Amino acid sequence: MRLADRVVVINDVRKHPDRYSSLFGRARSEVGHGICLCRTDETVRLVIRCRVGRYHLATWPAGGHQHAPGCSWYRSPSSMSGRSTYAEAISTTDTGTAIRLSTPLTVRGAAADKPAARRAESGVVQTARRSMGLLALLHFLWESARLNVWQPRGTPRDWRTCRTLLEEQADDCRVNQQPLTEALWIVPPFQREHSDRINTGWERFLGALVNVGRVRRRGLVIGEIRDIEKTQYGERIRLAHQRAPLYLSTKLMDRVRRSYPSAFSELATRSGRRQVVLCLVERSPRGYPTIVDLAAMLTNSSYLPADSSHEAEMADALVAAGRAFVKPLHYDGTEVFPDFVLIDDDPETYVEVWGVRGRESYEDRKRAKQALYRAAGRTLLEWDVRGSLPPLTRD
Numbered sequence: 001m002r003l004a005d006r007v008v009v010i011n012d013v014r015k016h017p018d019r020y021s022s023l024f025g026r027a028r029s030e031v032g033h034g035i036c037l038c039r040t041d042e043t044v045r046l047v048i049r050c051r052v053g054r055y056h057l058a059t060w061p062a063g064g065h066q067h068a069p070g071c072s073w074y075r076s077p078s079s080m081s082g083r084s085t086y087a088e089a090i091s092t093t094d095t096g097t098a099i100r101l102s103t104p105l106t107v108r109g110a111a112a113d114k115p116a117a118r119r120a121e122s123g124v125v126q127t128a129r130r131s132m133g134l135l136a137l138l139h140f141l142w143e144s145a146r147l148n149v150w151q152p153r154g155t156p157r158d159w160r161t162c163r164t165l166l167e168e169q170a171d172d173c174r175v176n177q178q179p180l181t182e183a184l185w186i187v188p189p190f191q192r193e194h195s196d197r198i199n200t201g202w203e204r205f206l207g208a209l210v211n212v213g214r215v216r217r218r219g220l221v222i223g224e225i226r227d228i229e230k231t232q233y234g235e236r237i238r239l240a241h242q243r244a245p246l247y248l249s250t251k252l253m254d255r256v257r258r259s260y261p262s263a264f265s266e267l268a269t270r271s272g273r274r275q276v277v278l279c280l281v282e283r284s285p286r287g288y289p290t291i292v293d294l295a296a297m298l299t300n301s302s303y304l305p306a307d308s309s310h311e312a313e314m315a316d317a318l319v320a321a322g323r324a325f326v327k328p329l330h331y332d333g334t335e336v337f338p339d340f341v342l343i344d345d346d347p348e349t350y351v352e353v354w355g356v357r358g359r360e361s362y363e364d365r366k367r368a369k370q371a372l373y374r375a376a377g378r379t380l381l382e383w384d385v386r387g388s389l390p391p392l393t394r395d
């Protein structure tokens with residue numbers, strides 16, 4: 001990449017931003033931005049941000065798709081993302097990204113006694129696009145961290161990779177004016193030699209979720225479900241890599257299962273599938289971490305999101321076929337996107353998985369999608385799940 005008049009190695013800049021401070025300063029005042037050299041046919045700009053005296057680079061807002069698909073700044077195009085409908089909830093500034101979450105992280109007065117679930121549900125209807133719910137935030141973080149993009153020549157993606165990428169994004173965000181890193185616990189990958197440090201971190205996170213008088217502080221937890229069990233009082237979710245479980249009421253768990261049927265279906269819990277959750281957590285009067293709301297996302301084994309088990313199967317097959325692709329994330333909107341987009345074809349190929357049949361609404365939707373893609377002149381790769389997978393390798 002280029003900073004001011006010098007070509008520098010991006011990994012070195014990322015590792016030692018302090019060494020590049022004066023160059024950053026010069027690039028910012030003289031050029032106004034950095035330049036990524038991933039493409040020869042086009043100049044791709046990078047945002048230079050400065051926070052507490054430290055510079056870092058970020059993808060140009062809505063410009064991530066201009067990078068070469070293999071570039072680490074590449075992001076799926078905004079035309080293929082529910083993000084565009086949240087323009088008012090997400091604002092980018094010189095110091096980072098500010099997000100308005102529909103559920104407050106600090107609850108005061110009588111509101112603290114109302115059930116969170118009901119408030120969140122009504123909130124979605126009233127302020128749908130000016131603030132985001134938990135699913136939209138989860139999709140936003142996943143997309144910003146580039147976890148909805150697959151490149152065949154990458155290292156296998158495990159939870160450690162996901163966490164590192166998510167943390168980088170969280171570092172750049174404020175949620176309801178609070179630094180996201182303060183409010184969010186991204187479950188660290190289990191390492192026996194670091195278990196003391198991890199436990200201390202978790203205790204510190206829980207310790208900040210205090211209830212003083214009628215003020216409750218809440219936090220956010222991102223993790224992968226290991227198992228869910230009934231307890232005497234409700235249900236208990238254990239997350240992968242984490243010893244301490246989270247608790248929730250049976251009523252909330254039932255609602256979550258209804259809201260995210262594909263993430264909690266029989267097929268979804270088969271091996272190779274993952275259930276990633278973003279939980280809004282507070283502490284019970286006795287101090288237990290209690291989930292007051294939850295968004296869930298089904299993924300394949302490489303943490304690529306899928307809207308159904310069949311889609312997860314398609315994602316697996318595309319990975320096996322060595323394809324580069326994007327999974328468009330709808331946030332919680334209703335926009336129509338292809339199930340996957342193959343970005344190693346030019347022009348890109350759309351992929352559709354036709355699963356649920358017979359329901360009239362589904363058939364209508366299917367026809368509408370096919371017509372839309374035809375009109376856009378797109379090549380469509382279709383899989384009717386009654387039959388076998390179509391050939392997916394590139395000729």
Ligand SMILES: [Zn+2]
Nearest residue numbers: 036038067071
């Ligand atoms: Zn680039």
